[in-house]
Amino acid sequence: MRTYKLTIAYDGTRYQGWQRQTNTDNTIQHVLELSIGQLMGYPVKIDGAGRTDAGVHARGQVASVELSRMIPEKELCESINRYLPDDIRIAKVEMVPNGFHARKDAKGKKYEYYVDCREKPDVFSRRFCYHFPERLDLERMREATEYFVGTKNFTSFTDADISTAEKSVFREVFKIGIVRTGEKFRFTFYGSGFLYHSVRIIMGTLLEIGMGKRESVLLPVVFAAEDRKSAGFLAPARGLFLRKVYYQEDVI
Amino acid sequence: MRTYKLTIAYDGTRYQGWQRQTNTDNTIQHVLELSIGQLMGYPVKIDGAGRTDAGVHARGQVASVELSRMIPEKELCESINRYLPDDIRIAKVEMVPNGFHARKDAKGKKYEYYVDCREKPDVFSRRFCYHFPERLDLERMREATEYFVGTKNFTSFTDADISTAEKSVFREVFKIGIVRTGEKFRFTFYGSGFLYHSVRIIMGTLLEIGMGKRESVLLPVVFAAEDRKSAGFLAPARGLFLRKVYYQEDVI
Numbered sequence: 187m188r189t190y191k192l193t194i195a196y197d198g199t200r201y202q203g204w205q206r207q208t209n210t211d212n213t214i215q216h217v218l219e220l221s222i223g224q225l226m227g228y229p230v231k232i233d234g235a236g237r238t239d240a241g242v243h244a245r246g247q248v249a250s251v252e253l254s255r256m257i258p259e260k261e262l263c264e265s266i267n268r269y270l271p272d273d274i275r276i277a278k279v280e281m282v283p284n285g286f287h288a289r290k291d292a293k294g295k296k297y298e299y300y301v302d303c304r305e306k307p308d309v310f311s312r313r314f315c316y317h318f319p320e321r322l323d324l325e326r327m328r329e330a331t332e333y334f335v336g337t338k339n340f341t342s343f344t345d346a347d348i349s350t351a352e353k354s355v356f357r358e359v360f361k362i363g364i365v366r367t368g369e370k371f372r373f374t375f376y377g378s379g380f381l382y383h384s385v386r387i388i389m390g391t392l393l394e395i396g397m398g399k400r401e402s403v404l405l406p407v408v409f410a411a412e413d414r415k416s417a418g419f420l421a422p423a424r425g426l427f428l429r430k431v432y433y434q435e436d437v438i
Numbered sequence: 439m440r441t442y443k444l445t446i447a448y449d450g451t452r453y454q455g456w457q458r459q460t461n462t463d464n465t466i467q468h469v470l471e472l473s474i475g476q477l478m479g480y481p482v483k484i485d486g487a488g489r490t491d492a493g494v495h496a497r498g499q500v501a502s503v504e505l506s507r508m509i510p511e512k513e514l515c516e517s518i519n520r521y522l523p524d525d526i527r528i529a530k531v532e533m534v535p536n537g538f539h540a541r542k543d544a545k546g547k548k549y550e551y552y553v554d555c556r557e558k559p560d561v562f563s564r565r566f567c568y569h570f571p572e573r574l575d576l577e578r579m580r581e582a583t584e585y586f587v588g589t590k591n592f593t594s595f596t597d598a599d600i601s602t603a604e605k606s607v608f609r610e611v612f613k614i615g616i617v618r619t620g621e622k623f624r625f626t627f628y629g630s631g632f633l634y635h636s637v638r639i640i641m642g643t644l645l646e647i648g649m650g651k652r653e654s655v656l657l658p659v660v661f662a663a664e665d666r667k668s669a670g671f672l673a674p675a676r677g678l679f680l681r682k683v684y685y686q687e688d689v690i
Contacts, residue, residue, distance in 0.1 A: 197561045243562070267558070275561050306519070309449045309527050310495070314562060 188256050191280045191288065192232070192266075194218070194247040197273040198423070199313050203240040204247070214238075214274060218249065221269035226253060235288040235431040236295060239383070241423030243314065246277075246296075246430040250288040256281070294360065294432040297385045299373040300425045301393070315370070316425035322396035324366050330395045330402035331362035333409075334388060341412040343388055344381035345420070357381060362388070374429070383420060391418030440508050443532045443540065444484070444518075446470070446499040449525040450675070451565050455492040456499070466490075466526060470501065473521035478505060487540040487683040488547060491635070493675030495566065498529075498548075498682040502540040508533070546612065546684040549637045551625040552677045553645070567622070568677035574648035576618050582647045582654035583614035585661075586640060589630075593664040595640055596633035597672070609633060614640070626681070635672060643670030 196214055206215045215234055222230045235248040257265075263279040270276070300315035302308060307317040337358040341348055348355055358378040365372045373392065375385050391408070394400040400418065408416045448466055458467045467486055474482045487500040509517075515531040522528070552567035554560060559569040589610040593600055600607055610630040617624045625644065627637050643660070646652040652670065660668045 195561045245562075272559065272564055273561050275558055277558065306527055306529065307524065309447045309525050310497075310566060312524055 187252050187254060187284060189250060189252050189282050189284045189286050190259075190262065191282045191286060192218075192249045192251060192276055193278040193280075194249060195245050195275045195277050196243060196247065197313070198238060198241050198243045200273065201240065203242065204234050204236065204238045204244075214247075215249075217271065217274060218266075222251060222253075222266055224269050225265050228254070233288050233290075235292045236428045238426075238428050239386075239423050242426045242428065243424075244428040245298075247428050248288045248292070248431040248433075250282070250286050252284075288431070291433055292379070292431050293434060293436070294376060294378050295380065295428065296430040296432070297375040297380070298427045298429045299375070299385065299389050299421065300427075301371040301373070303369040303371065313424060314427075316422050318393060320393075320397050322371065322393065323398065324364060324371075324396070326398070326402065327364055327392050327396040330392055330405065331364065333402060333405035334359045334362055338409055339412060340381050340384055342408050342414060342417045343384045343391070345387070345414060346382035355381065357384070362392075385426060386421045386423070387414075387417050387419075389418075389421035389425075393421065394418045439504050439506060439536060441502060441504050441534050441536045441538050442511075442514065443534045443538060444470075444501045444503065444528055445530040445532075446501060447497050447527045447529050448495060448499065449565065450490060450493050450495045452525065453492065455494070456486050456488065456490045456496075466499075467501075469523065469526060470518075474503060474505075474518055476521050477517050480506070485540050485542075487544045488680045490678075490680050491638075491675050494678045494680065495676075496680040497550075499680050500540045500544070500683040500685075502534070502538050504536075540683070543685055544631070544683050545686060545688070546628060546630055547632065547680065548682040548684070549627040549632070550679045550681045551627070551637065551641050551673065552679075553623040553625070555621040555623065565676060566679075568674050570645065572645075572649050574623065574645065575650065576616060576623075576648070578650070578654065579616055579644050579648040582644055582657065583616065585654060585657035586611045586614055590661060591664060592633050592636055592661075594660050594666060594669045595636050595643070597639070597666060598634035607633065609636070614644075637678060638673045638675070639666075639669050639671075641670075641673035641677075645673065646670045 201214050202210050202212045204214045206213055219230055219232055230251055232249045232251040259279045263276050266276050302315045302317050305319050337356055339355050340357050341355045360376040363374040395402050453466050454462050454464045456466045458465055471482055471484055482503055484501045484503040511531045515528050518528050554567045554569050557571050589608055591607050592609050593607045612628040615626040647654050
């Protein structure tokens with residue numbers, strides 16, 4: 187038995203998210219498991235680092251898989267790609283020590299969110315950014331990002347059903363960066379991990395602040411409320427990319 | 439009666455090309471005519487400057503349309519866009535003197551072709567460039583572009599049925615430019631107009647020269663043959679964009 191770490195890019199537009207589901211085969215995990223299974227000749231299970239929602243993209247999703255034998259990394263990468271549809275690509279395959287688990291061993295994640303504020307939506311980037319034709323104040327949003335940094339209770343910023351959740355609602359955000367290019371914005375989120383919908387709800391909240399509809403000094407009140415309704419809107423999936431997953435050896 | 443000039447962008451991926459056809463409604467011209475007709479309340483006909491093939495994109499297609507009344511340009515633009523699917527957008531509407539005809543009055547056209555030579559296809563740009571993982575010699579291709587400049591018989595570089603064609607097989611190419619960024623190439627074609635498939639066949643020929651499979655000094659022989667089989671392969675539609683149409687008042 188050998189364990190492999192797969193780095194994966196996908197255009198999430200036509201999928202029901204990463205995670206295998208009982209009611210649909212249209213998930214990225216399922217398509218990957220099917221493809222690797224066809225290649226190997228027996229059913230396989232893979233573990234993904236991030237459970238991206240329906241419509242969310244990835245440039246650096248990571249998954250781990252155990253296979254029965256040693257296969258050269260480059261060969262395995264090319265072979266799997268031959269079985270995949272053209273909106274999912276394995277970018278890299280690395281053989282890793284047995285026991286490696288893409289989700290459990292992850293130390294942090296980087297997400298990117300793209301916003302296009304131009305008046306008209308662009309027909310070529312529309313699948314990969316949120317068209318939001320509003321005036322955004324970059325400095326207001328930058329100030330607001332500071333309120334998210336640190337280890338906090340993100341209950342107000344998730345749609346997860348936390349009443350039944352066994353897991354912690356605390357997460358650490360390391361940094362949120364914003365780069366403006368003309369009327370386009372790229373938001374970068376670095377953190378230990380994010381709760382369900384959390385990046386998209388933080389995004390909606392930052393956009394409301396950027397439009398002047400909300401004040402960043404009130405963000406501590408939003409955190410303290412521990413109530414989803416006190417935070418901003420859910421920004422759409424199409425603008426979101428899982429950019430990178432960090433492990434022990436990576437510098438964040 | 440008022441005449442309007444429409445500048446149009448579209449992602450051609452899911453369409454059977456620009457031109458209205460009797461056997462399918464899935465053309466860009468048809469969708470535009472339907473949308474404008476719904477807006478106006480009566481059937482309309484539009485004339486496009488370039489008949490882009492199935493799968494070809496446009497950032498600056500131009501069409502002319504006659505409507506029964508004066509409508510402010512910005513209002514007309516926004517109204518039509520409300521009826522259009524999100525892969526077709528009107529970028530600009532201008533009222534022009536009656537008699538203006540987008541195709542007949544065009545003085546020249548600019549096309550762009552995108553090639554990605556990286557080893558792996560990119561899941562995010564795959565709809566808008568040709569993934570061609572080969573080593574290309576930029577200087578060889580630049581030298582070759584010179585052989586296309588001027589007024590020439592492009593019979594070898596078209597798939598049009600010229601035996602029955604009433605129109606001239608002569609076209610003038612003003613310039614072909616090539617820009618390299620890392621392993622990506624952008625080819626720009628400026629000309630009076632291009633025959634059916636001509637840009638894509640010139641592209642295929644340039645790529646063969648870039649790979650060293652063909653010599654540019656032999657291009658005059660290819661022109662002289664007046665035979666499609668003597669030219670290179672037909673590069674796929676997905677990399678091609680109609681970028682701009684030039685009229686009397688424009689500087690090419």
